[in-house]
Amino acid sequence: MDGREKRRRPTIADVAARAGVSVKTVSRVINNEPGVRPELADGVLAAIGELGFRRNPMASSLRSGRSTSTIGLIIEDLANPFYATVAAAVAGVARTHDTHLITVSSGEDPELERRQFAELCQRRVDGLIIVPAGSDHAYTRAEVEMGMRMVFLDRPPSGILADIVVIDNAAGARAGIVDLLEAGHRRIGVIVDSPAIYTARERLAGVREALAGAGVPYDDSLVRVGVADPEEAARAVAAMLDGGDPPTAFFAGNNRITVGAIRELCRRGDGAALTGFDDFELSSLMPRPLTIIGYDVQELGRAAAVRLFERIGGDTSWPAETVVPTRLLRRGLGQ
Amino acid sequence: MDGREKRRRPTIADVAARAGVSVKTVSRVINNEPGVRPELADGVLAAIGELGFRRNPMASSLRSGRSTSTIGLIIEDLANPFYATVAAAVAGVARTHDTHLITVSSGEDPELERRQFAELCQRRVDGLIIVPAGSDHAYTRAEVEMGMRMVFLDRPPSGILADIVVIDNAAGARAGIVDLLEAGHRRIGVIVDSPAIYTARERLAGVREALAGAGVPYDDSLVRVGVADPEEAARAVAAMLDGGDPPTAFFAGNNRITVGAIRELCRRGDGAALTGFDDFELSSLMPRPLTIIGYDVQELGRAAAVRLFERIGGDTSWPAETVVPTRLLRRGLGQ
DNA sequence: TCCCCTCTTGACAACGTTGTCTTCCATTGA
DNA sequence: TCAATGGAAGACAACGTTGTCAAGAGGGGA
Numbered sequence: 001m002d003g004r005e006k007r008r009r010p011t012i013a014d015v016a017a018r019a020g021v022s023v024k025t026v027s028r029v030i031n032n033e034p035g036v037r038p039e040l041a042d043g044v045l046a047a048i049g050e051l052g053f054r055r056n057p058m059a060s061s062l063r064s065g066r067s068t069s070t071i072g073l074i075i076e077d078l079a080n081p082f083y084a085t086v087a088a089a090v091a092g093v094a095r096t097h098d099t100h101l102i103t104v105s106s107g108e109d110p111e112l113e114r115r116q117f118a119e120l121c122q123r124r125v126d127g128l129i130i131v132p133a134g135s136d137h138a139y140t141r142a143e144v145e146m147g148m149r150m151v152f153l154d155r156p157p158s159g160i161l162a163d164i165v166v167i168d169n170a171a172g173a174r175a176g177i178v179d180l181l182e183a184g185h186r187r188i189g190v191i192v193d194s195p196a197i198y199t200a201r202e203r204l205a206g207v208r209e210a211l212a213g214a215g216v217p218y219d220d221s222l223v224r225v226g227v228a229d230p231e232e233a234a235r236a237v238a239a240m241l242d243g244g245d246p247p248t249a250f251f252a253g254n255n256r257i258t259v260g261a262i263r264e265l266c267r268r269g270d271g272a273a274l275t276g277f278d279d280f281e282l283s284s285l286m287p288r289p290l291t292i293i294g295y296d297v298q299e300l301g302r303a304a305a306v307r308l309f310e311r312i313g314g315d316t317s318w319p320a321e322t323v324v325p326t327r328l329l330r331r332g333l334g335q
Numbered sequence: 336m337d338g339r340e341k342r343r344r345p346t347i348a349d350v351a352a353r354a355g356v357s358v359k360t361v362s363r364v365i366n367n368e369p370g371v372r373p374e375l376a377d378g379v380l381a382a383i384g385e386l387g388f389r390r391n392p393m394a395s396s397l398r399s400g401r402s403t404s405t406i407g408l409i410i411e412d413l414a415n416p417f418y419a420t421v422a423a424a425v426a427g428v429a430r431t432h433d434t435h436l437i438t439v440s441s442g443e444d445p446e447l448e449r450r451q452f453a454e455l456c457q458r459r460v461d462g463l464i465i466v467p468a469g470s471d472h473a474y475t476r477a478e479v480e481m482g483m484r485m486v487f488l489d490r491p492p493s494g495i496l497a498d499i500v501v502i503d504n505a506a507g508a509r510a511g512i513v514d515l516l517e518a519g520h521r522r523i524g525v526i527v528d529s530p531a532i533y534t535a536r537e538r539l540a541g542v543r544e545a546l547a548g549a550g551v552p553y554d555d556s557l558v559r560v561g562v563a564d565p566e567e568a569a570r571a572v573a574a575m576l577d578g579g580d581p582p583t584a585f586f587a588g589n590n591r592i593t594v595g596a597i598r599e600l601c602r603r604g605d606g607a608a609l610t611g612f613d614d615f616e617l618s619s620l621m622p623r624p625l626t627i628i629g630y631d632v633q634e635l636g637r638a639a640a641v642r643l644f645e646r647i648g649g650d651t652s653w654p655a656e657t658v659v660p661t662r663l664l665r666r667g668l669g670q
Numbered sequence: 671t672c673c674c675c676t677c678t679t680g681a682c683a684a685c686g687t688t689g690t691c692t693t694c695c696a697t698t699g700a
Numbered sequence: 701t702c703a704a705t706g707g708a709a710g711a712c713a714a715c716g717t718t719g720t721c722a723a724g725a726g727g728g729g730a
Contacts, residue, residue: 013716021680022679023680023718024681024682025678025680028679030717031718036678037677037679040678040679054453054456055457055716056397056457056716056717057457057459057717058393058396058403058459058715059397059716060716060717061685061717062397062685062687062716062718063716063717063719064685064717064718064719065685068393077423078422078423079419079420081419081616083419084413084415087413088414089414091438092440100437100455101439102405102435102437103426103436104426104430104436105426105427118389120435121389122389122390122391122392142387146344262620266620280616280617281617282616282617285594285597285601285617285622286617287621287622287668298414333622346686346687347686348686357711358686358687359689359711359712360708360709362687362688365687370707370708370709372708375708390687393687394685394687394715395686395688397687397717398688398714398715399689
């Protein structure tokens with residue numbers, strides 16, 4: 001039993017020979033085309049069962065030029081729970097369309113993203129969902145002209161007009177700041193990721209809008225941008241708390257920053273309020289109260305996939321933007 | 336710009352016409368086959384660039400009968416961080432082999448797992464990595480005979496001999512219990528998942544071995560099996576603590592159980608020691624000390640993928656078992 | 671009875687690529 | 701000068717399937 005004797009896979013010709021019909025008749029049975037006498041069809045089905053025949057989808061889609069029953073998803077890192085949830089949701093929708101999902105990670109590298117894009121197009125996937133890492137996506141145009149369908153997720157592309165599904169970043173940040181203002185906070189430390197990132201830009205814009213709306217001045221010493229990891233976030237929190245007139249509340253622009261802030265606040269036993277964008281696993285078990293600006297990540301993936309399959313199904317309407325709402329969640333222990 | 340004008344994709348025939356050579360010459364250039372004069376090859380490459388030609392991999396693998404440059408991964412749920420990490424690791428290895436990964440979720444449904452398996456075989460993937468949900472995998476034999484390569488991950492299959500990559504469950508559990516015993520605990524509450532699950536069985540066996548080795552009697556009132564979610568785990572902890580002669584330590588058979596146990600212990604402010612199998616995100620931020628029996632999840636996926644590509648590469652040695660070691664980690668705040 | 675129409679069924683080509691075999695040309699040695 | 705040799709290039713078939721079209725059987729109406 002070393003599996004080396006490799007029986008050849010049966011083809012429709014084998015089935016046809018066994019059932020005593022032509023290959024075309026077998027093809028008709030396989031594809032449920034009308035115009036085959038039931039008794040013949042039964043014979044074909046029996047032969048299929050006996051031989052263990054399965055249609056070769058490559059030959060099929062080569063000849064018919066139709067669907068490959070595959071879509072692609074280009075994300076940054078599948079090991080990141082956010083993207084994993086998106087991928088699971090997309091795969092779920094794909095399954096209802098008898099379609100498989102190929103997921104590739106670009107690791108935020110625009111050049112790799114381009115290569116992955118090209119590879120997936122070469123494979124003739126029926127469509128692509130892309131979380132854009134690079135800043136210019138004009139290179140996708142040639143493929144769009146050749147019929148490739150694309151939906152962008154979480155961030156808008158530039159250089160190309162296409163469907164897009166995003167979170168309501170600005171509104172979420174506004175709501176988070178308004179919530180802090182209503183609790184009486186006037187000095188709010190704001191820590192966000194690099195403004196090169198769309199979501200960080202939008203969220204910071206929401207923060208400024210909310211502050212301006214309440215007549216609270218925007219104090220540069222209370223804003224840190226370009227914070228990329230929990231350690232840096234912790235240092236930023238520490239620096240603000242150690243400064244003169246420290247903030248009584250913090251706004252964290254994403255969950256990595258939130259985690260870093262929690263760590264530093266717990267270390268110090270500081271009671272400052274904390275509101276952070278993006279929920280994360282076990283946020284409700286964090287050892288202090290916090291407010292999360294959350295949203296349905298699954299819904300994000302699902303909406304993108306649904307849109308993509310509408311396109312694949314022939315929808316040629318003008319590209320649309322789908323916005324997934326956010327909501328405030330009280331998390332952490334002692335809340 | 337509604338993308339309806341769908342330019343036909345160029346084929347090697349188009350390239351050949353443009354370069355003034357035969358299709359076979361183009362094929363030779365594409366595949367780096369020898370025997371093409373450099374000046375002709377340059378002309379072909381120029382034509383490829385001008386037309387934006389890309390080889391159709393379906394036609395290619397249909398004709399040559401070789402690799403589809405695709406492997407499949409069958410897991411329970413991609414949204415689960417454990418499986419997401421495995422998938423990312425497998426995709427990483429696949430990438431070094433210029434291969435794409437199709438990931439499908441079976442949701443622990445053996446029937447769905449069978450269907451997913453059949454679908455992926457139908458696609459002629461080069462190989463499959465399977466986290467088996469069902470209890471009988473004899474149905475995979477027909478495909479193995481036709482040359483399908485498979486590696487099983489995390490749990491062994493039954494009814495088929497194949498490569499397998501698993502965690503050292505029993506040794507990990509033994510080490511966890513020995514650690515508690517050395518800290519002086521003699522009454523250890525043990526909470527594990529259903530013994531229908533291989534990992535739960537193995538871990539429980541490790542627990543018994545460690546207890547027996549230390550001469551500590553196995554007390555049925557301190558063992559709960561078949562615990563499936565954090566809520567049930569919390570109730571199990573509560574019941575044991577409320578009984579007579581409550582345990583001074585708990586062993587949790589997986590991270591869902593660990594989380595439920597933490598929740599209940601924190602709610603009560605109970606100081607019992609806690610050791611749990613499987614690490615999880617932010618375990619170091621849990622509001623109490625705990626010990627984790629951890630392992631390298633990436634390594635699990637990587638090892639399986641490496642084995643699979645060895646098989647795809649032609650390795651026909653006897654199926655082997657790869658065991659990934661565990662290690663004890665001190666986690667939680669206040670450690 | 672004959673013609674037309676419908677319904678089954680099959681023969682054949684085509685999808686885009688690659689394996690096999692042949693052809694052609696230049697070069698070499700006698 | 702001519703046969704032998706070897707390398708480059710192309711003609712053709714084949715992979716497994718499906719679209720197109722034609723052939724044949726059977727039925728109904730004139």
